[in-house]
Amino acid sequence: DRTCPFFRIADLFVGETTCDGKKKAWEILAKDAPMYIMDIPQMKREKDLSDMRIILDGMGGDNAPEAIVEGAVEAVREIEDDIVIIGDEELIRKTLNEFGYHGNHITVVNATEVISNDESPVRAVRRKKDSSIVVGMNMLKEGKGDVFISAGSTGGLLAGGLFLLG
Secondary structure, three states: OOOOHHHHHOOOEEEEOOOHHHHHHHHHHOOOOOEEEEOOOOOOOHHHHOOOEEEEEOOOOOOOOHHHHHHHHHHHHHOOOEEEEEEOHHHHHHHHHHOOOOOOOEEEEEOOEOOOOOOOHHHHHHHOOOEHHHHHHHHHHOOOOOEEEOOOOHHHHHHHHHHHHO
């Protein structure tokens, strides 16, 4: 058997549909473990060419929110897209000021809870409705953004993706 050993120990697979070859690979892999497919268009549409609205989990990661805010401030100097940072609004606004940002391409959405790495992801997503991950995923689902990025709880992101985004 020349199968990659990682495939044999995987509990589930997550794939995307950017080409027909990948679609076929996911069909084959789905025989070994549950497969979750992200339907990503294969060609650019008019909306894809316009400005994006990027949603960031301001509370995710070891150095949040400072590292997240710093990255957002650097990004708006390079791109013309809008960025939304979700998390402790007072702390994020204070950090934006510390980095000298006073523009209009970064907005802040308050979220009063955080999903940590040492709690059950499913339970956290279901109970912490005002966490930065749940608020961000719901904004994405409601079309209030084009992408959600988080350095927070990987389990929380996976659970949120499955339960909130489908």
